[in-house]
Amino acid sequence: MLQPRFIMLCIAASIRHTGGLCFAYNCDLFYRDTFPHIDLGGWLFFVTFIIGGVGVVFGGIVSDKIVAKMGIKSRVAVLAISQLISTPFAFGSIYMGPVGAMITLAISYLFAEMWFGILFAILVEIVPLSVRSTTVGVFLFVMNNVGGNLPILLEPVRKATSFQDALAIFYAGAYLVSSVLFGITMLLMEQSKPAPAKTNGHPMEGIENGGFTTIERLANPSAHSIESHHL
Numbered sequence: 001m002l003q004p005r006f007i008m009l010c011i012a013a014s015i016r017h018t019g020g021l022c023f024a025y026n027c028d029l030f031y032r033d034t035f036p037h038i039d040l041g042g043w044l045f046f047v048t049f050i051i052g053g054v055g056v057v058f059g060g061i062v063s064d065k066i067v068a069k070m071g072i073k074s075r076v077a078v079l080a081i082s083q084l085i086s087t088p089f090a091f092g093s094i095y096m097g098p099v100g101a102m103i104t105l106a107i108s109y110l111f112a113e114m115w116f117g118i119l120f121a122i123l124v125e126i127v128p129l130s131v132r133s134t135t136v137g138v139f140l141f142v143m144n145n146v147g148g149n150l151p152i153l154l155e156p157v158r159k160a161t162s163f164q165d166a167l168a169i170f171y172a173g174a175y176l177v178s179s180v181l182f183g184i185t186m187l188l189m190e191q192s193k194p195a196p197a198k199t200n201g202h203p204m205e206g207i208e209n210g211g212f213t214t215i216e217r218l219a220n221p222s223a224h225s226i227e228s229h230h231l
Contacts, residue, residue, distance in 0.1 A: 005126060005188035006135070009076075010142050012181030013119055016083065017147025019174025020112070022154055022167065023090075024048075030163055035098045047106045052113040059114025063121065072125050073189040079118050080182035083175050086112035090172035094164050112175060126189075 027048075031040045059082060066074040090112070092104030120136075127135045151170065158166035 003126070005185055006123075006139075008181060008185040008188055009119075009122065009126075010139055012178050012185055013139070013143045014146035014150075015174050015181060016115060016178035017143050018150040019090075019171050019178065021147055022151045022170040022174065025151055026154065026163075026167065026171075030094075030167060031098075031101070033163060038098050040098060040102065043102045047102065047109055051106045051109045055110045055113030056117055058110070060117040060121075062114070063118045067121075072122065073186055075118050075122050075125075076182060076186035076189055079115055079122070080179050080186055082111045082114040082118075083179035083182060086110075087172055087175045087179065090175050091168060094167050094172060108175075 027044060028041065031038075031044065059078065063075045063078045066078060070077075086108045089104040089108035093101045093108055096104060123136060123139060124132060154166050154170045157169060
């Protein structure tokens with residue numbers, strides 16, 4: 001868990017999570033305040049739920065296709081590029097009119113939401129199986145606590161500047177910063193992978209089946225032992 005690439009991935013994910021939560025907590029209030037005579041609630045639901053869901057699936061498909069040819073480093077590249085592409089559209093969703101805001105928000109969400117599935121695919125591939133559950137737990141704890149608490153800084157910034165500028169910093173700006181940090185993480189993926197944990201000389205990769213044996217003795221006192229691989 002003290003690998004530089006894990007630490008950098010954790011920091012980048014925390015910043016990205018901050019941006020997503022800042023927008024999620026404030027999007028309805030922001031658009032009602034900015035466009036008081038237009039109800040954008042239905043469009044917000046469509047963009048965040050439908051377009052965001054498409055983005056999650058699209059990101060997984062793209063990363064799986066690329067990683068088969070280029071390795072795990074390509075997953076991080078997809079992660080960084082997707083957040084970079086979403087950044088200018090995130091700014092557009094803040095500063096444009098109602099129609100332009102919804103269009104740019106949809107494009108931004110399509111690319112921005114690619115991150116989640118790819119992130120955890122990377123995470124489980126860079127840590128040994130023996131500490132995988134612990135690592136995922138620590139990662140989620142840090143990401144949720146940092147991402148869940150940093151949005152409280154948006155309100156004082158909003159009072160000092162404006163709602164648009166505050167969202168530009170904590171929402172769109174977080175996308176940009178996370179993209180850079182994911183790019184740095186990609187460079188750290190050049191390091192050698194950790195040696196897989198072993199049990200009785202056998203590598204423990206993939207799904208742990210250590211609780212099973214190749215020989216199963218059937219509970220029949222009069223029968224000989226039966227080897228399962230002969231069945």
